[in-house]
Amino acid sequence: xxxxxxxxxxxxxxxxxxxxxxxxxxxxxxxxxxxxxxxxxxxxxxxxxxxxxxxxxxxxxxxxxxxxxxxxxxxxxxxxxxxxxxxxxxxxxxxxxxxxxxxxxxxxxxxxxxxxxxxxxxxxxxxxxxxxxxxxxxxxxxxxxxxxxxxxxxxxxxxxxxxxxxxxxx
Numbered sequence: 001x002x003x004x005x006x007x008x009x010x011x012x013x014x015x016x017x018x019x020x021x022x023x024x025x026x027x028x029x030x031x032x033x034x035x036x037x038x039x040x041x042x043x044x045x046x047x048x049x050x051x052x053x054x055x056x057x058x059x060x061x062x063x064x065x066x067x068x069x070x071x072x073x074x075x076x077x078x079x080x081x082x083x084x085x086x087x088x089x090x091x092x093x094x095x096x097x098x099x100x101x102x103x104x105x106x107x108x109x110x111x112x113x114x115x116x117x118x119x120x121x122x123x124x125x126x127x128x129x130x131x132x133x134x135x136x137x138x139x140x141x142x143x144x145x146x147x148x149x150x151x152x153x154x155x156x157x158x159x160x161x162x163x164x165x166x167x168x169x170x
Contacts, residue, residue: 001061001062001063002059002060002061002062002099002100002103003059003060003062004057004058004059004060005047005051005057005058005059005060005067005070006051007048007051007052009051009058009060009067010044010047010048010051011044012066012067013047013058013060013067013070014042014043014044014047016067016068016069016070016086016088017041017042017047017070017084017086018040018041018042019088019089020041020086020087020088020089020092021041021086022039022040022041022153028089028090028092035156036121036123036124036155036156036157036159039153039154040153041084041153042084050072053074055074055075055076056072056073056074056075057072057073057107058070058071058072058073058084059071059073059100059103059104059107061087061096061099061100061103068087068088068091068096069085069086069087069088069091069096069097069099069100070084070085070086070100071083071084071085071086071100071101071103071104072084072085073104073107073108075111075113078113078114078115079113079114079115079116079117079165080104080107080108080111080113080115080116080117081116081117081118082101082104082116082117082118083118083119085097085100085101087100098134101134104116105166105168108168109168113168114167114168114169115165115166115167115168116136116165116166116168117139117163117164117165117166118131118136118163118164118165119143119161119162119163119164120161120162120164121145121159121160121161121162122142122159122160122161122162123159128162128164131164132164134166135166136164136165136166137164137165137166138162138163138164139162139163139164139165140163141162141163142160142161142162142163143160143161143162143163144160144161145158145159145160145161
């Protein structure tokens with residue numbers, strides 16, 4: 001079941017996102033950033049802010065009472081920004097990410113938005129390839145990887161983002 005997150009989901013979302021991206025637990029899956037960044041990916045305060053931010057929704061994938069995946073969707077002008085796609089490491093490869101991606105596209109379509117875009121760390125070739133296989137294209141745009149607060153991670157090397165986009169109009 002995919003439903004929007006509520007403030008009560010904050011602790012579980014914080015644990016999920018950090019386990020999917022950072023630390024030893026993230027190495028159980030294939031989406032780890034542990035070799036690129038130290039520290040956390042997000043904290044509870046930031047998740048609460050996202051849940052309550054106008055124009056932003058966090059969709060959650062649930063089985064029973066457990067959140068196994070999530071994705072942040074933020075409406076920006078005529079596009080939806082897709083971020084924080086996270087799947088519990090020991091459940092990756094079972095289609096949860098694909099279901100969340102489809103839910104993101106459905107959200108955009110229901111809101112009369114024709115494109116979804118995202119930023120991905122440029123050295124994450126396997127992840128970029130996964131998005132390309134799901135219809136996203138590299139735009140050629142690059143953005144600096146700026147960490148305004150160490151709560152979001154401490155880069156182990158110089159990093160930058162690439163921008164990917166998917167047009168939803170046939």
